[in-house]
Amino acid sequence: FTVSQNSPRTSTSLNVWGDKDYLIAPSILSADFARLGEEVDNVLAAGADVVHFDVMDNHYVPNLTIGPMVCKALRDHGVTAPIDVHLMVSPVDAAITDFIAAGASYITFHPEATNHVDRSLQLIRNGGCKAGLVFNPATSLDAAKYVIDKLDIILLMSVNPGFGGQAFIPAVLDKAREARKLIDEAGIDCRLEIDGGVKVENIREVAEAGVDMMVAGSAILKEPRTMEAYKKTIDAMRAELAKVKK
């Protein structure tokens, strides 16, 4: 993968970045890893915009998942949709470099996982990817203020990172409103993403707090694991999003 293929300004990701009010990004943390390619094909055929890819190192978070080889395997499998890599690793720069080479489209990391937030954001953008910071439920947005011109994504964790299937933490809705204000006042082209416990039942409330990129793992990728079942959930999410008051 060349940098230009990954560039948000030249790749297929352009169409799902600016043209849609809301992006739905199923988290493959909840996929059947024994048939990952098929699962990703099915969830994209069902209408997902983005593939959310959770990288956990058993150090920054208490779980161990997947790395750049799996990202490259999805590209080799034929996945052309944006791959949204959420790094739950420390340190971050080596992983950033590896994921750029592996075909990532967006890369986000936690500010407390690196000593050099500004430099790591530049590393991502210089690699042609969208760059973002991730904030845990109890972490303030302060770091975002100092690098706001280098952010394409602010990702709010609405669970403590490490595991899928946890309950949504409602206090994050206030933080979403704060982040939306920050983005709007800065006048930047920045998505506000949320991750953790998002379901058909709460997606509208999340959107009304200003979020425009929805990660959902266990709400979408579950039994019976068919394209039709995934489509039913994604369609129901979009129907809720269509009711959002602007």
Ligand SMILES: O=C(CO)[C@H](O)[C@H](O)COP(=O)(O)O
């Ligand atoms: O980053 C994550 C956990 O750290 C997952 O993406 C997140 O939890 C999504 O799973 P679910 O929608 O089941 O809560």
